[in-house]
Amino acid sequence: MESETNMGNTASRKIRKSYFKRSTGDRLFSGILVLPAVVITVIFIIVPIIDSVIKSFLDFRVKNIISNQPGKWNNFENYIKLFQNEKLTGAIITTFSFVLFVVILQFVFGMLLALILNSKIKGARFLRSIMMTPWVVPTIISALIWMWMFQPQYGLMKYIVQLFTGGAVTDFAILNNPSTALLGIGIAALWKQVPLTTLLFLAGLQNVPDDMLEAATIDGANKVRQFFSIVLPYMKSVINVAMSMAIINNFKQFPLIWTMTGGGPDNATTTLAILSYREAFVSNNIGSGAAVTTVWMLLMVVVVFIYKKLMGETEVD
Amino acid sequence: MKKNFLGSLLKYGTLTLILLFLLFPLYWVTITSFKSNMEAYKFPPTFIPEAPTLSSYINLFTKNNAFFVYYKNNFIVSGFVAFLTTVVAIFSGYALSRFRFKWNSWILAILLASQMFPVVSRMISLYDLMGDIGLINTMPGLILALLADMLPFTVMLMTSFFQSVPVAIEEAAYIDGASRLQILYRIVTPLVKPGMVAVVLYSFLMTWDDYLHAATLIQNDSLRTLSVGVALRYLGELSYDWSLINTISIIGTIPMILLFFFFQKYMIKGLVAGAVKG
Numbered sequence: 312m313e314s315e316t317n318m319g320n321t322a323s324r325k326i327r328k329s330y331f332k333r334s335t336g337d338r339l340f341s342g343i344l345v346l347p348a349v350v351i352t353v354i355f356i357i358v359p360i361i362d363s364v365i366k367s368f369l370d371f372r373v374k375n376i377i378s379n380q381p382g383k384w385n386n387f388e389n390y391i392k393l394f395q396n397e398k399l400t401g402a403i404i405t406t407f408s409f410v411l412f413v414v415i416l417q418f419v420f421g422m423l424l425a426l427i428l429n430s431k432i433k434g435a436r437f438l439r440s441i442m443m444t445p446w447v448v449p450t451i452i453s454a455l456i457w458m459w460m461f462q463p464q465y466g467l468m469k470y471i472v473q474l475f476t477g478g479a480v481t482d483f484a485i486l487n488n489p490s491t492a493l494l495g496i497g498i499a500a501l502w503k504q505v506p507l508t509t510l511l512f513l514a515g516l517q518n519v520p521d522d523m524l525e526a527a528t529i530d531g532a533n534k535v536r537q538f539f540s541i542v543l544p545y546m547k548s549v550i551n552v553a554m555s556m557a558i559i560n561n562f563k564q565f566p567l568i569w570t571m572t573g574g575g576p577d578n579a580t581t582t583l584a585i586l587s588y589r590e591a592f593v594s595n596n597i598g599s600g601a602a603v604t605t606v607w608m609l610l611m612v613v614v615v616f617i618y619k620k621l622m623g624e625t626e627v628d
Numbered sequence: 629m630k631k632n633f634l635g636s637l638l639k640y641g642t643l644t645l646i647l648l649f650l651l652f653p654l655y656w657v658t659i660t661s662f663k664s665n666m667e668a669y670k671f672p673p674t675f676i677p678e679a680p681t682l683s684s685y686i687n688l689f690t691k692n693n694a695f696f697v698y699y700k701n702n703f704i705v706s707g708f709v710a711f712l713t714t715v716v717a718i719f720s721g722y723a724l725s726r727f728r729f730k731w732n733s734w735i736l737a738i739l740l741a742s743q744m745f746p747v748v749s750r751m752i753s754l755y756d757l758m759g760d761i762g763l764i765n766t767m768p769g770l771i772l773a774l775l776a777d778m779l780p781f782t783v784m785l786m787t788s789f790f791q792s793v794p795v796a797i798e799e800a801a802y803i804d805g806a807s808r809l810q811i812l813y814r815i816v817t818p819l820v821k822p823g824m825v826a827v828v829l830y831s832f833l834m835t836w837d838d839y840l841h842a843a844t845l846i847q848n849d850s851l852r853t854l855s856v857g858v859a860l861r862y863l864g865e866l867s868y869d870w871s872l873i874n875t876i877s878i879i880g881t882i883p884m885i886l887l888f889f890f891f892q893k894y895m896i897k898g899l900v901a902g903a904v905k906g
Contacts, residue, residue: 345719347720348719352738352780376755443888447884448884451837460656502649592844604748
């Protein structure tokens with residue numbers, strides 16, 4: 312009895328010893344392997360982000376960089392100024408309208424296209440691959456394509472609108488009008504982003520079990536009912552990922568807006584991305600730009616948190 | 629029967645409308661690039677070029693060839709970034725999928741956070757930082773910044789690919805006396821080739837698309853990449869040479885379209901794996 316436990320002990324000690332040796336090796340090996348990624352991410356992303364938060368509290372301009380002078384603490388002046396002249400509140404509203412508009416329509420169009428392509432129509436594979444083309448078009452070129460479509464004198468859209476309104480509207484210039492410019496950019500954003508959403512939704516649709524749908528059909532549930540009670544719940548994780556990607560990407564959207572309108576007309580398309588870039592690199596007031604990005608990061612954290620919470624709660628139901 | 633007909637009418641109608649929205653602009657740009665400036669500025673526009681001409685292509689290749697400097701630079705930058713990203717992503721993806729240490733969750737948290745935060749916020753400091761280490765206005769500086777931008781998503785993507793390779797294969801090789809590096813290099817990496825291709829393509833496509841990094845870190849015209857170069861040189865304040873711009877759009881997109889159609893199997897698999905699992 313005693314010798315037995317003894318033997319057991321030595322055996323386990325032996326195993327533990329060799330295991331321990333291998334695990335220190337593993338630790339070292341694994342540490343070395345992840346080191347490059349961690350070092351690069353920390354130096355070029357994490358440190359700059361922290362540094363920009365610090366700079367948002369300083370009077371820091373491009374001339375500080377040139378003369379190599381540190382910025383001075385300025386008692387939240389960057390923030391106060393931005394809120395006082397309503398630049399920031401305007402940009403926040405614009406950003407949220409843009410994100411909401413694009414993300415909701417992206418979901419609707421992506422889902423419609425995915426459902427249709429999944430419904431055993433002829434040439435679905437071919438259509439799936441050609442519909443991806445807008446996604447590989449570089450963002451700036453998507454901007455140029457849609458600027459040409461919307462061109463106020465010779466643009467195709469002007470012609471189409473003129474045709475459909477029977478010649479009543481002859482001065483259609485979506486990007487030049489403060490009340491429609493954001494819509495114009497949203498259309499271009501949708502054009503580029505719907506394909507990827509569709510592709511992800513198509514992948515998600517493969518998770519929906521066919522026999523469930525068959526059973527539902529036999530039980531007399533119509534297509535709409537089937538979609539809401541079977542298809543959507545099974546696609547939840549894919550929808551979740553695709554929509555968080557869409558929210559983050561549209562929150563960050565810069566080149567599209569910058570190229571198409573530069574934030575104008577009359578600041579109608581000045582989102583947080585445009586405002587921060589303009590403050591930091593056009594007005595050369597880096598501290599003020601950093602203040603915008605700090606507010607923006609906080610908002611993003613809040614939005615992602617709320618989104619996760621909402622998605623999590625529906626899971627419980 | 630009648631209901632069925634209505635249903636498919638609705639279905640094909642919606643399909644046609646969405647596809648028209650996605651594909652017609654591409655057709656429109658392509659035909660405009662083959663129109664003369666005179667015809668491009670005609671209103672109402674012509675839907676098939678009346679007198680197709682290559683004049684704007686010839687113009688781009690002969691007179692406005694600054695464009696090709698940007699084009700070449702973009703190939704260099706995107707190529708290097710794609711290569712480096714893949715190497716680094718393989719290393720860390722393997723480590724994160726095979727070894728369970730406490731730091732793993734910290735690393736994942738760092739990667740997720742960096743994916744979320746706006747690029748402008750880090751450009752504000754990178755501009756300063758790159759100046760300090762003498763990398764502002766240089767290609768290596770731009771490449772490093774873009775590499776950092778690519779890593780979060782690609783590391784997570786690589787991790788999910790490595791997770792699908794059974795550990796038993798490695799155990800066998802370990803017992804046969806292969807070193808850890810040999811196992812990674814000779815045995816596991818060949819098994820995640822689809823993942824590697826997905827990472828190469830993803831990082832190439834995304835850096836080809838970069839605007840903000842190049843706009844802030846590069847001031848020298850001869851070092852500019854496509855997006856910024858085109859924006860600054862060809863988009864004047866008031867008048868745009870639309871035939872030329874449409875031609876640039878076509879030439880600037882072709883490499884991406886070719887890349888995508890040749891490798892779409894990997895690309896789609898990788899993206900879906902990254903999104904569904906990651």
